[in-house]
Amino acid sequence: MKIYLVGGAVRDALLGLPVTERDWVVVGATPDEMQAKGFRPVGQDFPVFLHPKTQEEYALARTERKSGHGYGGFTFHASPDVSLDDDLVRRDLTINAMAQEEGGQVFDPFNGRMDLKARLLRHVSPAFAEDPLRVLRVARFAARYHWLGFRIADDTLALMRQLADSGELDYLVPERVWKETSRALMERDPQVFFQVLHACGALKVLLPELAALDGVPQPEQHHPEVDTLVHQWLCLQQSSRLNLPLTARYAVLCHDLGKGKTPEEEWPRHIAHEIRSARLAKTVSKRWRVPKDAATLAALVAEYHTHCHRALELKPATVWKLLKTLDVIRRPERLEGFLLACEADARGRTGLENRPYPQVDYLRGAAQAASNIDVAALRQSGIEGPELGEAIEKARIHAISEFKKTWQTPLP
Structure with missing residues (x-):
């Protein structure tokens, strides 16, 4: 069994930003082994556990396969033979597909650190286009890191347009759309979220x-x-400047x-x-x-x-x-x-x-x-x-x- 810190915690630490929450991936373990160590299962679709002391989330390494429409249209496979690379390749952006072991070594199979330096939001693999929720997630990351000069890679924006045109966005459940939108509204540059959705054709759908x-x-x-619409962008910018709830x-x-x-x-x-x-x-x-x-x-x-x-x-x-x-x-x-x-x-x-x-x-x-x-x-x-x-x-x-x-x- 090996445990790695993954996702946003690794990304933000490399950017020198505060780390507000930590997620972990566990390679080479079974659900029974996790529970034997005191972890409490909470995942409905795939094995996710809460640490008995920190209450942080530990997910078993998993793969996924498109099996239906929308965000939930996936079949997941988690077993001890799923590797760290297998788990990371299913993630949305290269800057989110890095892992760090306890000793501090960062595993970066998809050049996430290079994209951090280039201030680039770039998809990990063509499988990005299988999940419509990623359109909203990338738009939200663009709003979060706009002040640092991040932009969306051209080929990633092309995949977002492909998703917007495919009809997949229609299968997103309202609660997920609101969750992503509400989080985006509280970012430093909320207007960028909607500008990105407009640029890829998703705004006219959602x-x-x-x-x-x-x-x-x-x-x-x-x-x-x-x-x-320009007035709307300026108003949203002011909503952040004025620190509105x-x-x-x-x-x-x-x-x-x-x-x-x-x-x-x-x-x-x-x-x-x-x-x-x-x-x-x-x-x-x-x-x-x-x-x-x-x-x-x-x-x-x-x-x-x-x-x-x-x-x-x-x-x-x-x-x-x-x-x-x-x-x-x-x-x-x-x-x-x-x-x-x-x-x-x-x-x-x-x-x-x-x-x-x-x-x-x-x-x-x-x-x-x-x-x-x-x-x-x-x-x-x-x-x-x-x-x-x-x-x-x-x-x-x-x-x-x-x-x-x-x-x-x-x-x-």
Whole structure:
């Protein structure tokens, strides 16, 4: 039995990056031998075990054979006679197909270290094209390491195009698409993930609502970048720069989808695109089975982001209507996600990335004022039933009105 550290831990250590998790491959062992040493089996499709102390994953060396469609369409074979090279050749990228034994020697049969130095994301073997999930994985690695100058090898991108055209992407289960997308959204350059999918033809399959924004113009006075898809890339870039949580980043992804449905004769204006965007955001969330908190925020940002941009112009009653729609009294964290997503949208415009956006602080202050009214005093005053609800509403609107009188837009 021999044990090797594999995959991302070896890759990131060679890049000088922090290693956040470690995976191991075991050569020359059987499941019974692993359990005899105290390892706990957890793999459903192939033998994977948890270390009795570290709880890190140890997988028996295995081979795989295409036997169906999609990510799960493989038959796996694990036995003591499967070699380290046999196991590594089935991996996606050369930089992920390295192994390191306990003494420190790195096994690199596919020149992963050379590709690390060349900043190249390159497939290990033609078998890459058998697994549609690898299109998303490579796009995610491109987003993760973009800041280091990594690019996708031309022949690997060609295989990704082949997968996108083959119909295999249609067999990916929604949960896997969302898992890869959500991880990509949290990378340093999330826009690169979607740019890569667009470049290989996968975006029109997986997220046609976003692909439809390509070439759709916007008014130049508000959007110097003009092209709506370029604006989307800039917004996603800002979502990382502003360190948005996942729910808000997903909302940024969906906020302008409705502009792809604007009739060409109305370009570059996009009247009522907010309603269309909210509807499409719900469609995408349903397709990918997006968690409820992210799906809800995405629909709200899509429908009301222009309200946020115009917040300083809105009447106190309209401001409260917006805050009430966001359910700020019970869910103040939703307001924060909403505001951050809207700020990313406002800053996702060429040359306007650093322009002041006081709307965020204004709406925070208005929400605080509305939350601070003395509801107990209103109840003790003898008002009951619907009249009490109306009195609370009026008190909140009045509090926002008083706050607005004292509000001063910060100097740039």
